[in-house]
Amino acid sequence: IQINGAELRGCKIKYSSSSKGFGIFSSNDSPHDGIHMVVPLDLAITPMRVLEDPLVGPECRSMFEEGDVDDRLLIMLFLTVQRLRKSSSWKPYLDMLPNEFGNPLWFTADELSELKGTSLLRATELQKENLKSLFDDKVKKIVEKLLDIDGVCESNGVRFEDFLWANSVFWSRALTIPFPRSYVIRQPRQTEGSSSSTETGDSSSDPPDEEETIWIEGLVPGIDFCNHDSKALATWEVDATGSTTGIPFSMCLVSVGDSFVGEEEEEEEKEICINYGNKGNEELLYLYGFVLEENPDDTLMVKKPITIIHPHPLCHDNLFRILQIHYPNTCLQCLLLKSSLESG
Template identity: 50%
Template structure:
């Protein structure tokens, strides 16, 4: 671990690098904010508020952004990546990750001052030890992490390793003199996913007008892409390295690039050095915008960090942005942290495809599901629990919304909207899928007869998705779907508890650990002693899995109540 003095030198070099590349820090600074969070952006106290009357805290030229466009313009990477990109072997995210991999290893990289500031390791599950990963057994993240790591390893072996070695050889070797390792690629992948923003570039910036037709369909695979790096090797090694802007001339738009277009804005994922040091906060008053004309920031074609609070005060405070309304599953998987009592937490429930394939009349059911454009999985947000049967009478607003949105329809007029519809919190599209999967033979015949009524009266008409959903509900009702829902949630809860116990056991464990400071208490059990020596990765895993057990148990209770109500209505 670097000493405090080394960290200070590294930070000074980075701040100077930002300055010479046109980044402006206005009433903000970048500094360490604790060992667990690394660096962050902080407001800078000053006399008066004139310098921040517009709320702008930081301005970064778009030319400094690390995007797929920059990679395709790179003298070393560009020609190689353009061919891979054209053949469809890789996507735009891969280009940025490959760029980061190369620049981490490249001798005298012009991005060294920036890369030196980035974390060397991460706290996302891809970086967990086997013991730490075992804490996630039973959760969706456990399997997802294992599969993703295998996928990344295969991608590294098949495409990355030889390509990066070739590039480094042509460039004079790596910084360390050693070849690329899988951890280098894993590091670049984690840097991208923890720091990338979806940037709304002006259309004219990404596709500037040129002498040629911007929408030309001519083959550009042999076009030499201008380098975005300086070739002056004598100055690259110092910290006084200015990144060259992306050339604006002579670019033609490929078919792949045209898919990014959305009106006058082109949304591109990339890294913005400086702004990407902002950490996540729940209640934030700071956001970022792109300034094409420079009328807000004073810098044309820039991205700026802006606070809604123009008078920041004289106290230094961390400036956070929102990464979005994400549950702990997504936060831990992508960013490596969790939020206790996360209001945006959710539970994922899915019906296994292999179970459908082995179900009676699977071919017919699969056809009906396809006609409905059905999804066999759904997300159950935590906030739904505040409006169900087990939450009390505290949400008339949602009751009205759910009642209006209930899609039950009866051809015969005999099947009425059920009594529980006003508190039905489960997504209707997922319930429609479960109704279809649970159909019995005589119910399938009835669905077929109902749909034939439509086509017999109009031979050219094809049943719509809503027609099929209505026919299934008319034929089967909700009883089979609710029983299937109870089974899915019960299995989900048992899967979570199988390896690590109940929600209550996780809670007791966390409470004991938070109250005790004696890590060698002989009165503790062997299991407790194990957890007393755990790091934050395992701690985050326990909080995440406890939240999943909480949600599974509460949604199971809701489903059981619905099943009981439906059974009463049917009797």
Template identity: 30%
Template sequence: MMSEPTASRDFDELVSWAESHGGYCCPALAFSKSEKSGSTAYAKGAIPDANTRLLSCPVSLIIDYDKAATQIWGDRQSCPFAGSPQIAIRLFLCMQRILGRQSPWSAYISLLPTQFDTPLYYDHEEMEMLRGTNIFGEVELRRQAWMEEWKRGVMYLPSQFDKSLVSWDMYMWACTVLSSRSFPSRIVFNTGSDDDEDSYPVLIPLVDSLNHKPLEPINWTVTPDEFSISSGKDIGAGDEIFNNYGPKGNEELLMGYGFCLENNPLDVVTLKVRHPLMSMEKVELLSLKGNAESTFHLSESEPLPSDLVQFFRVIAANEQETLQMLSASAGATATATLRCELDGLGKLYNAVELKLRAISVREDETANASARQRNSMIYVSQQAKILSRALLAIVRAMYSELGIQQEAAEDCPGGSSTQDLAYIRSRFYQHLPEYGFNLELVLNPGGRFSEFASVIKQGFDVTSASDVRAADIEDQVLVLFVCHLLISGATAGGDYANWLRSMQQRYNTDEVLDEEFVEDFESMYDAYIPVLAELHSDMFGSAQWSARLLAWAGKVVDHEGVVVQNCEDDRPEYWIIAV
């Protein structure tokens, strides 16, 4: 964590200072220099008894809001930062550093690093390695937030302090010290709960000297007089002695502490999704509380969280599907439709893929890389790994929606996630014609709808689906096709009879097809139907053709489709799910 090696004699001074105030350091524990982390605590001899007290700090030395407020402003009531106690503590650190050996905390302050490897200290080239990640955007936001705090903090310092000594660089140093070494006050003082909004970061000299190891069994003990730490396991001679900072992924470790862990079992990708405009029913389903975005955490063990799937399921739901979900949440039996599931998963796939494409995993050799470069490569590569697993999980979920999950599990070749992803996506795409239709299927010259396709190609002077898309008339052709299915009955729409019946019940009502909406399709009727009727009177000359019929089909096309990637050329295609 620290970038400046510290000699063991300096730690002897720290230990003596702490013990002189009632602190404790286990006699079997020692500190040594470490190029990687600044300092390393290790066991000089075996510590065979679990729960042996390793380190403790008296409450009188813990740097908290009370001490910061009292030292600078005289008492808590005079401090202007009761609502932002971390600002007071950062200013306190600056003041103690300025005091130097005159500071009562000098034995501790003198050991604190003055250079760090957190991204706020990266140069331009180092930052480019993080482009596209959450950290890349967060760095400048945090810098601006800290700078605003610094300006406010210096402005409110009492007049007896030389404000010019508290530079921006010094304040950023204090901010980084606090982010990289602090403990939550709710734990230190045994107050509040895990989500206590009043908790703030505090510093615990001596105890904060241990490096982090995830899942390490460590016990923190709080008494009215001290905060102590003990190991939850036996420690062998020569073993490094670790603390456990809690369940932290590499994003939090790099941003707050300046290091990453390879194969971090607690690593996560934070996916922030901005809320689109949505109905009040959807807001109710998602239990949104006025926030502009929702945050989800993806991990290797859970690359596809259920709440993330539900979010996109609700976002993708049409009005009818939304009402069905509300009925289900109220106790009625209802499940999301196949169309809704596929659409939601498709939208989720696009969001995750967009995030994956934004980051760049470097294949550089790490042998000559700096600590910052190594940490960045670890962070980015594991972010990409989790996102790739999420994409694979999404495609498997889409595959499962078609009822062919077992086939995929048996036939999917081994190998990398990328190979698995390409294979399953291609198999999924091959099964889609069993569940609906798209422009290629409708216009296939050798397909079951070849007669309809021939008339459309002649009437619109096109030869392929790509021509139709280029002319921006895909929706119109699909609307005409849905009408054709209904009018032709058993001749062309027999396989879709049940689906057409449900579509009639759902969209062919005066409430759905109001007069103004139907009027929008009158120009389409006038432009297309007479011309097509001249080409094929049996197909388009029926009296059933009307602006209202086109409007109904427009509702169907608009609400019953999904966008699916064509795996051959990775092009998005619109499919109507007709089951």
């Protein structure tokens, strides 16, 4: 990523642990402006990037325009193809990503049995069935076709696990990125694989101070190595004008407050984390493959039979009686924060 314009300003990417994989850590020269990393948006893996790819772009664009694939599937197909292409220019980045994930889609039968009694079990079973059906009906043929474009057979075959991996990479690492409209509506790239390959005709020009924002899902290599902390002291921002980072159309990892200022005085490196959002443990496990022992946002589904509920003043009495008579086993489901139930 540094070859293609990314800058590590007072941080390093290194292996964190078997449960976290790689992470971002402060270095001895932590910046006084709080900006730890800057990544040009040209490096982001987005639907735009896939459609502009010189190898698979034309075929993907045709399928996209025909409605055969959507934005998310485009990225998953791209990840699957690049993983199977041994000569892929994305190989250094992909080699740093996990080979397996801790979310329930990767659970063994014994591990899944521990989810009995939760809504997560059924959601996992349905999702895996849907992904397997999508792979058999569409994905396998498309990936094989894309791998044959350059006439070089580099794969021993496309497996469901390859697509499952790409699906997990997307859902665990993708961000919803606020792209400036002037960045999205531009000339396509010419080549791939080098610092010059990611440059476009107008991406280096000074963008206007205020313009329309277009939100697009994508992966930002480098930034996506940030692990989660509910009390994170860093966040990511998009710098469209370059006024913050000096690099227009970029994403930066920046400290919240002065938490890392003066870090050079400490011998121990400090991991730089971001907050993935206010998510309960079921959602964290389903998307990212981990749970928090003390999660302030953890939730509990409470079911209340309709037969013991008193009608609301705005609810028609006759309608409520019909529900009680004909649907006596109906339950209303309410999602509550576990912390709200501590006092009973």
